[in-house]
Amino acid sequence: MLRLGTRRSALATTQSSWVADQLRALGHEVELVEVSTEGDRDQTTPLAQLGGTGVFVSALRAALVDGRVDLAVHSLKDLPTTPDPDTVVAAIPVREDPRDALVARDGLTLGELPARSRVGTGSPRRRAQLEALGLGLVVTGLRGNVDTRMRQVTEGHLDAVVLAAAGLRRLGRLDAVSELLDPIQMLPAPGQGALAVEVRADDAHTASLVAVLDDHDTRACTTAERALLAELEAGCSAPVGALAEVVEGVDGPELSLRAVVTSHDGTADLRRSLVGDPATPADLGRRLAHLLLEDGAAQLMSDSPTTDHSPTTDHPATERAL
Numbered sequence: 001m002l003r004l005g006t007r008r009s010a011l012a013t014t015q016s017s018w019v020a021d022q023l024r025a026l027g028h029e030v031e032l033v034e035v036s037t038e039g040d041r042d043q044t045t046p047l048a049q050l051g052g053t054g055v056f057v058s059a060l061r062a063a064l065v066d067g068r069v070d071l072a073v074h075s076l077k078d079l080p081t082t083p084d085p086d087t088v089v090a091a092i093p094v095r096e097d098p099r100d101a102l103v104a105r106d107g108l109t110l111g112e113l114p115a116r117s118r119v120g121t122g123s124p125r126r127r128a129q130l131e132a133l134g135l136g137l138v139v140t141g142l143r144g145n146v147d148t149r150m151r152q153v154t155e156g157h158l159d160a161v162v163l164a165a166a167g168l169r170r171l172g173r174l175d176a177v178s179e180l181l182d183p184i185q186m187l188p189a190p191g192q193g194a195l196a197v198e199v200r201a202d203d204a205h206t207a208s209l210v211a212v213l214d215d216h217d218t219r220a221c222t223t224a225e226r227a228l229l230a231e232l233e234a235g236c237s238a239p240v241g242a243l244a245e246v247v248e249g250v251d252g253p254e255l256s257l258r259a260v261v262t263s264h265d266g267t268a269d270l271r272r273s274l275v276g277d278p279a280t281p282a283d284l285g286r287r288l289a290h291l292l293l294e295d296g297a298a299q300l301m302s303d304s305p306t307t308d309h310s311p312t313t314d315h316p317a318t319e320r321a322l
């Protein structure tokens, strides 16, 4: 019996159940074990103040290391880039749509939202890229699970929210999307849309069972995106977007990587891209990071730290961690 640790939120349960079903299809017995995380218990503190999305990860890792569970499923974009000595990512399954999605009132697109429309997001990356579009949108902080965030729109508190398309697709809520944002406007978080299946570092047995779920292209793409993030020394809540894609070149497949670094207020941004060898994705990510650093990425990220650290003053109490 494989014990699979999962957080309780609808999205976490859906993701964990998907992995469990894949393993069952291979003939394994799998049991879901609920693990509660600080990010779930504390429903109002902005994530950046709780220590970033890493708060969702640490409790699951603790359950792994204690031997309460044998594997844990994370959203890859929530995994810190610093390797954990006690665990390994045994599989990165095939990625869902990596794009961000707009959920707006009356099915409006970003371009159709009038100036002064209130758009909710708790992510500094989304906030900065929205501001950088220069549409006169009023970006307000937001936390909570997918349903809570979408309710801000249906109840008329906000004109729109931005969420990961992958989460909405997994929850069967793509119907609520008014626009899938083109990465030209909004580059997703490194690793967005992909899952990471972690096992104990010393558990080669479970690692080998799980390894068959690994998707080669997804691993290459997310390795490039995360190497870029690590080289920029930026954390999970940094205003950094990145998207790698395997594309067909003249001499076979190539890895194309695009990235954006913004100041926290979105008044300045740097965009760059590189194409390289899919066999050495981390190298590509590091090289693109160095180009951005040469352009001044480090100063840009440190220059204007976001002044709005209190999204809960806009949307108190009822919100829950995703």
Ligand SMILES: NCc1[nH]cc(CCC(=O)O)c1CC(=O)O
Pocket: 053, 075, 076, 077, 078, 162, 163, 164, 166, 167, 191, 192, 193, 194, 195, 322
């Ligand atoms: N940080 C929260 C989080 N972590 C993973 C997802 C969505 C699923 C994914 O990106 O794989 C979300 C919600 C969101 O950004 O809308």
